[in-house]
Amino acid sequence: MIEKNSIEINNVTKSFGSNPILNDCFLSVRASERYVLLGSNGSGKTTLVKLLTTLYSPDQGEVIINGYNSSNHAEQIRTIMGYVGHNSLLYADLTAFENLRFFSKFYPHIDFDEQFEYLSRILNLSHLINQKVGKLSHGEQKRLSIMKAMMSSPSILIMDEPDAGLDVNSIDNLTEQFFPNVINGNMTVFLTTHNSDFALSVANTIGILQSGKIEFQAHSKDEFPELIDKYKSINESVL
């Protein structure tokens, strides 16, 4: 049986002015896979994420998410996708509840009360829900940002360096609480990070982005150590 791909990037090129960021890039992520993309600073991870989330459009090639081409079905893609970025993407002047309520209004298919009750309990946010987002710590804002992304019950979750700025305990919470409890078996997760330990703890597949292409990939846990060694040597050569 041929496995269905949730994410397909075919021959994508993206440049800003004369500066090429992605160059003939190919990527396939199977449905229900947890794909972690490693890459050093400036390797093009965020550009790739912005292409997947339809914020950018490719100069050449195609981005296909669950069968939808991003060039002409961007709205459908955004309906089935959750996104957790560098920033919390929440309004600091509104309370956590007001933020979640506002963003959920654009997903009429969801049962807000049910999702809210379930996620606030599982992400341990119930006690913070009436506080203004600007008053929350970075870690709390990140959890809230994850809750916001999960409110629409997405089939694909894109996370751009979700571990950035988090302390060791918060990263442990993310790997031990969030991934086993919140991510259901059918959800595809695409995640970028610098942190190889974090990648190892959550990934089914790991890829390395270098010079605008996915240069190396490992699809099983047995192949991960070798891939991580490659990533470390790439990082050392960059430094």
Added chain:
Amino acid sequence: MKNYFLYIWYISAKDIKVELQRKELLLLTIIFSFTCVVIFNISIDVSRDSYIRVLPGILWVTIFFTSVLGLNRFLSRERDSGNFEALLLLPISRDILFLGKVTTLFLFMIILEILIFPIFTIIFDLNIIHTSIILVAVLATLGISVIGTIIGSMTSNTGVRETLLPILLFPLIFPMLLAAIEVTSSVLRGETWTEYNKWIQLLAVIDIMFSIVCSFLFTYVMKDY
């Protein structure tokens, strides 16, 4: 279709809620416009007849400057905080987002004008509260909101946005300013509707034209955000 307008309102209602929490934009622009009116009043020492000639210009230049100030702050605040990216990730078309922002700006400027008009009337001792002036104010405000939102969105991620916005905005809204000034002058001179309604028609045509064009343009402005 019902959802289309509902989503526009959700975007706008959220902006209003944020502004009610901060109270920054409204206070800043009210103080600025009040200062402008007082400065003009002190610096222009003319008779009542001359007031009728210069006051429409003062009124609309004050509204223009205040709207540029508010527009800059309104659009750049959301972009700087990264929240605009969250709006772009919503499963809605870009024109909904655009019209949501236009609605907020329009309501915000109307509130400002509701405050500026009586201040003008008191400070200059000249009644400018008249149906035709209110109509022209609504039409001009809509036009400024539409053009201001598209130009503000284009300039808000440049390093020189404070300077660039008025430079790009002024030539585009000049016909609207001219129409608004002409109608206000005509009303203050006691002319009849038939003498100045061509300006109101011009404003309505500009509003419709720019609303349609800018809604489509916004998708391209937001490309590769």
